Amino acid sequence: MANVDILPESQPILYSYWRSSCSWRVRIALNLKEIPYDIKPISLIKSGGEQHCNEYREVNPMEQVPALQIDGHTLIESVSIMYYLEETRPQRPLMPQDVLKRAKVREICEVIASGVQPLQNLIVLIHVGEEKKKEWAQHWITRGFRAIEKLLSTSAGKFCVGDEITLADCCLVPQVFNARRFHVDLRPYPIILRIDRELEGHPAFRAAHPSNQPDCPPEAAK
Amino acid sequence: MANVDILPESQPILYSYWRSSCSWRVRIALNLKEIPYDIKPISLIKSGGEQHCNEYREVNPMEQVPALQIDGHTLIESVSIMYYLEETRPQRPLMPQDVLKRAKVREICEVIASGVQPLQNLIVLIHVGEEKKKEWAQHWITRGFRAIEKLLSTSAGKFCVGDEITLADCCLVPQVFNARRFHVDLRPYPIILRIDRELEGHPAFRAAHPSNQPDCPPEAAK
Numbered sequence: 001m002a003n004v005d006i007l008p009e010s011q012p013i014l015y016s017y018w019r020s021s022c023s024w025r026v027r028i029a030l031n032l033k034e035i036p037y038d039i040k041p042i043s044l045i046k047s048g049g050e051q052h053c054n055e056y057r058e059v060n061p062m063e064q065v066p067a068l069q070i071d072g073h074t075l076i077e078s079v080s081i082m083y084y085l086e087e088t089r090p091q092r093p094l095m096p097q098d099v100l101k102r103a104k105v106r107e108i109c110e111v112i113a114s115g116v117q118p119l120q121n122l123i124v125l126i127h128v129g130e131e132k133k134k135e136w137a138q139h140w141i142t143r144g145f146r147a148i149e150k151l152l153s154t155s156a157g158k159f160c161v162g163d164e165i166t167l168a169d170c171c172l173v174p175q176v177f178n179a180r181r182f183h184v185d186l187r188p189y190p191i192i193l194r195i196d197r198e199l200e201g202h203p204a205f206r207a208a209h210p211s212n213q214p215d216c217p218p219e220a221a222k
Numbered sequence: 223m224a225n226v227d228i229l230p231e232s233q234p235i236l237y238s239y240w241r242s243s244c245s246w247r248v249r250i251a252l253n254l255k256e257i258p259y260d261i262k263p264i265s266l267i268k269s270g271g272e273q274h275c276n277e278y279r280e281v282n283p284m285e286q287v288p289a290l291q292i293d294g295h296t297l298i299e300s301v302s303i304m305y306y307l308e309e310t311r312p313q314r315p316l317m318p319q320d321v322l323k324r325a326k327v328r329e330i331c332e333v334i335a336s337g338v339q340p341l342q343n344l345i346v347l348i349h350v351g352e353e354k355k356k357e358w359a360q361h362w363i364t365r366g367f368r369a370i371e372k373l374l375s376t377s378a379g380k381f382c383v384g385d386e387i388t389l390a391d392c393c394l395v396p397q398v399f400n401a402r403r404f405h406v407d408l409r410p411y412p413i414i415l416r417i418d419r420e421l422e423g424h425p426a427f428r429a430a431h432p433s434n435q436p437d438c439p440p441e442a443a444k
Contacts, residue, residue: 061372062337062365073322077336080328087321099309100295106302110335114299115284118340127358136349143284150283 012037012070015059017044018213018220021117021174022078023066027208028170029082033092037068041215044122064123079113082167094167101162104155108148108168112175116144120178137182145179145189148172152191159195165202173199177210234259234292237281239266240435240442243339243396244300245288249430250392251304255314259290263437266344286345301335304389316389323384326377330370330390334397338366342400359404367401367411370394374413381417387424395421399432 160168238245382390
């Protein structure tokens with residue numbers, strides 16, 4: 001009998017780096033929706049970055065994390081992945097029903113995912129250079145946080161948009177962590193700080209935290 | 223009788239700059255859906271950038287274009303605005319029905335909107351400096367286009383995803399224009415070039431082109 005190659009139905013695989021805020025967004029969404037998944041760590045620093053090796057480039061041609069193998073497909077780009085989860089796994093919705101609130105969630109996600117994170121991620125900071133990188137990261141994070149605080153002043157309830165956790169919260173919490181890493185003064189952003197505090201103890205957020213990742217180096221673990 | 227302040231039902235107002243690729247995305251989507259709109263030009267260069275003035279900061283706290291006033295609300299962030307149009311104006315859908323194709327559209331939008339455009343926009347190039355800006359812009363556009371060409375190799379039909387125009391095409395065409403502006407060698411990206419050529423004559427894309435905007439300076443108009 002021929003050796004028939006039947007793949008067992010397997011759980012999703014998340015290509016992730018412990019400190020990547022984009023990987024972290026997806027980890028939170030997977031946890032909130034209680035979707036079991038395996039993590040395949042991709043080190044962004046080992047051997048010049050494992051994300052640039054030929055094998056991983058086949059997974060994600062942008063050569064960055066995250067990527068998610070799910071339902072027989074490989075998906076890239078963190079916000080896009082979260083919307084796929086939202087559309088295919090309706091349990092524990094992470095988007096409001098109301099069309100205006102949905103727009104507000106997307107706005108906050110896009111300010112972070114297009115207006116802040118890309119300008120302070122590792123690959124850009126390498127180009128900016130060691131000497132200037134802290135000031136550069138602070139500049140772009142501060143600019144974004146000023147805008148986000150303003151948006152939240154009309155959209156926030158207990159969380160970013162109203163009283164339910166949404167994709168905006170999945171994006172905000174990792175970005176606050178990055179802001180602290182670059183020693184951004186967060187005192188001018190009381191709403192951001194309040195929401196971040198509200199969520200820090202939430203099991204789905206806690207399990208997704210960099211310090212709780214399998215590839216977190218021992219010296220950085222809590 | 224008291225002076226009752228009844229606002230007439232007005233058409234949407236798009237805060238736009240002729241050469242802004244993010245404004246351009248929204249102009250295409252509005253045109254494709256045949257939504258009449260007024261343009262309020264915001265010059266990104268006059269007096270240090272009109273987007274930074276107090277009045278406009280109230281419209282868009284990110285101090286950038288576009289912003290869209292529609293249905294009594296002010297929306298910011300170009301991709302988010304397009305999804306709002308898609309959710310509220312179902313005519314001429316710009317998203318596929320199929321959940322995987324939807325993910326592919328979002329991926330391409332996000333690669334451009336988070337992975338390419340933010341790194342080569344005017345405000346970042348000012349920070350990079352006159353001397354290095356061309357090389358910097360080329361570097362990030364090339365990195366993104368390599369990935370997009372790879373994604374398109376499995377998703378594209380006549381357009382970015384299949385044979386219907388989607389939001390991915392609304393993002394791609396303005397980014398190709400930017401690539402040309404920074405003299406990126408586009409020969410390695412035949413699928414991108416083919417789709418761009420396919421769309422350049424489309425009335426909705428042509429009307430949204432920078433050279434056809436009310437604030438296009440005469441020397442740049444076609």
